[in-house]
Amino acid sequence: MAMSPETNTTLEEIAALLKANQRFVIASHYRPDGDALGSALGLAFSLKAMGKDVTVINRDGAPVSLAFLPGASTIEVPKDGQSFEADVFIALDTAERDRLGDTVASAVNAPVTVNIDHHISNPGYGDLNYIDSTAPATGQIIFQLIDLGNFPLPKETCDLLFAAISTDTGSFQYRSTTAETYRIGAALIEGGVEVADISTKLYDSFPLRRVELMRELLAEMKISSDARVASWMLTRETRLRLGIKPGDTEGLVDILRGIDSVMVAAHLEEQPGGSVRVSLRSKSRDADVCKICQTFGGGGHQLAAGASVPGPREVAHERVLDAIAAALPTK
Amino acid sequence: MAMSPETNTTLEEIAALLKANQRFVIASHYRPDGDALGSALGLAFSLKAMGKDVTVINRDGAPVSLAFLPGASTIEVPKDGQSFEADVFIALDTAERDRLGDTVASAVNAPVTVNIDHHISNPGYGDLNYIDSTAPATGQIIFQLIDLGNFPLPKETCDLLFAAISTDTGSFQYRSTTAETYRIGAALIEGGVEVADISTKLYDSFPLRRVELMRELLAEMKISSDARVASWMLTRETRLRLGIKPGDTEGLVDILRGIDSVMVAAHLEEQPGGSVRVSLRSKSRDADVCKICQTFGGGGHQLAAGASVPGPREVAHERVLDAIAAALPTK
Known part of the structure; x- marks a missing residue:
């Protein structure tokens, strides 16, 4: 030891x-x-x-x-x-x-x-x-x-x-x-x-609303950068409609991270004020998500980091995908 | 032993x-x-x-x-x-x-x-x-x-x-x-x-089409018997469209099994000949899925069993849900 x-x-x-x-x-x-x-x-x-x-x-x-x-x-x-x-x-x-x-x-x-x-x-x-x-x-x-x-x-x-x-x-x-x-x-x-x-x-004991949430998120899944990036957005409407509680989203981003071609997985969540909370997971130190999040004033570790990005959500999603794409290693 | x-x-x-x-x-x-x-x-x-x-x-x-x-x-x-x-x-x-x-x-x-x-x-x-x-x-x-x-x-x-x-x-x-x-x-x-x-x-390493498959299956999810049964059907069309390979569906039924109210989860798959392959997972010996599958000529274990049911698929799905409902313990 x-x-x-x-x-x-x-x-x-x-x-x-x-x-x-x-x-x-x-x-x-x-x-x-x-x-x-x-x-x-x-x-x-x-x-x-x-x-x-x-x-x-x-x-x-x-x-x-x-x-x-x-x-x-x-x-x-x-x-x-x-x-x-x-x-x-x-x-x-x-x-x-x-x-x-x-x-x-x-x-x-x-x-x-x-x-x-x-x-x-x-x-x-x-x-x-x-x-x-x-x-x-x-x-x-x-x-x-x-x-x-x-x-x-x-x-x-x-x-x-x-x-x-x-x-x-x-x-x-x-x-x-x-x-x-x-x-x-x-x-x-x-x-x-x-x-x-x-x-x-x-x-194996989660509320039905977690599976309904999974359904909504998958329906919104975006695959970008030659399938090296996968992302989704949890909107305020969906959160309210399903009655999402803290903890319901825990671990769901692993579905995106587990895709074999994916280097960076992004979970985005629209906040009550309209800004977007971003959680990034990377599979490789060559795609340093801490650096990406720092460009938005956030931080974390090389393989797991977060930031808050101003809305509206479509613009935030676009900006985050652009920042990830720019940070990916050349193939 | x-x-x-x-x-x-x-x-x-x-x-x-x-x-x-x-x-x-x-x-x-x-x-x-x-x-x-x-x-x-x-x-x-x-x-x-x-x-x-x-x-x-x-x-x-x-x-x-x-x-x-x-x-x-x-x-x-x-x-x-x-x-x-x-x-x-x-x-x-x-x-x-x-x-x-x-x-x-x-x-x-x-x-x-x-x-x-x-x-x-x-x-x-x-x-x-x-x-x-x-x-x-x-x-x-x-x-x-x-x-x-x-x-x-x-x-x-x-x-x-x-x-x-x-x-x-x-x-x-x-x-x-x-x-x-x-x-x-x-x-x-x-x-x-x-x-x-x-x-x-x-x-944690699956092809994108597995996640696309998850998206399709969740979109088709049925909740029945007071949320004690969850099921979905993989159709031939979806399988062909996504290019599903054997193994892609492995373990996906655990998403349904994990819903806290669910006792029996059912994964149904339309076969090339039009019949439907059924995989059932139970959380309790009180809901013996081997017995349910035996009524369709299948078999397995009390908590995990399978059978083949003649199509068309909507009829097969209905029959399977009826058989499960009949086998559930009274509340």
Whole structure:
């Protein structure tokens, strides 16, 4: 395992600290995803099974799509000025302290902060920091901690860590997924995970309006630059007509990105004020979408970036396609 | 493991037979999917590494979407009247002899036929039959055979069996996926599988016409039975207009299956002769799609089954929706 230089402890030391103390507050980043909640709640169930007092807090609580996770309803959303006392504060899957959110970061009163994460950019803001950027999910590190500390592994923890790892690896597919990840999957199934049930809840359970949205977007799909660019526009009318909610569009751009000839996929969304939010995905560093977005005052990474472009939408779409075309490498 | 009553041998006996013979022909069902080709080619690479003479044949060869699989270009497509001599004929992942296709079934001249499969409806048409309907993929049985027989496990075989298992389990998600399946995943990764590379090739790299097909199918989507059934029809016109190839439709039905209210998803395809091929996917054993398909002379599993229904297509669609509606549990 390649530990970040910010790592100043071992899982053994963390396990010993957890065993020696009684009261814990566990938090993870705001707008939590499956790994953030699965790791926090998964560790909480294990500690509770040891008789510890554990509170899980999150600025935003669980999103509707993850409300099925065991313990999701017990997550406390701190109000302004509320405070939580603990022997140990554990921050999970949170690359920067700011990503806990103000209400969380200021709420916890604990003499020791443990910071466990798999984000390479984590600066080590805890007292004890364990940052393993080779881990595909913080959930994998929590499994290793529980395994190594010989902590209890209740069924709830198995479900939660499975959800954490599965969602952060795109169902055991992304690059950092290793044989170890699959072995942990096996151990969690032996601990009681019903793979099909939890996978259905995680992936195959979207509202009809998401498929209707897919239909509308595909009907509007534009293929340009010799099929090296694919784009679509979500208009305000369509969003209102279908009752689109935040999260409904998540991942849909992968349909465009998956086309074999496509180098750059563009998801455009008309905003309430009339401007257009642009999300670009590139398959190649030769088509640097961060640079394209910077020309519109946006930014991001080489392979994933965003910007806001003034409307009207047809003009914005045209401008974005022109900017992408100009940035594509010559064939 | 729950063996079908048609099973009349063990993997040990099959391993001994393979070791004792020299010339093999391996076939799997026509319109082959990842499991059919991955199992056949995966076993072929292992046998070849033992110095055996192996020919893999398939009525349709590899679809474009699976042409990247190691050995795909070596698959022989038998011409009418062509014959293949072997000591042992191995039929994999093929629920009925007919599903090999006439040109394959009549082409092979071998004193012994081994039939290895995971379809519960397999009637045991071989001399040696090993039918494990609890296995999520024939690829998993082939891994067990190779493991148990101590056969070589070259990297190609690892890639092929990983592709077989991943595609037949929807990336390690479907109900029959067990801890054993994940352990096999780990073993195959240790054997050299690059998970992200192969997953991208399997799932995130499709021709533009597949997305155009998705657009057409979504435009034709029907929601029925209080949104518990979703269906669509691929017409001959659309197939010809878009130049659809076998494999292009693979997995698209999961879009329908994923709608949260849906219990049964139906993909219908108008055939050249005017009949309609039906593929049904169920989310619940309470809606047994194998039974529904049997009423049309088809078969399969409780959660995934198929049949052929006479045209015209509107009538077939209506009949299928009626049969599903009648089989749904009362609310």
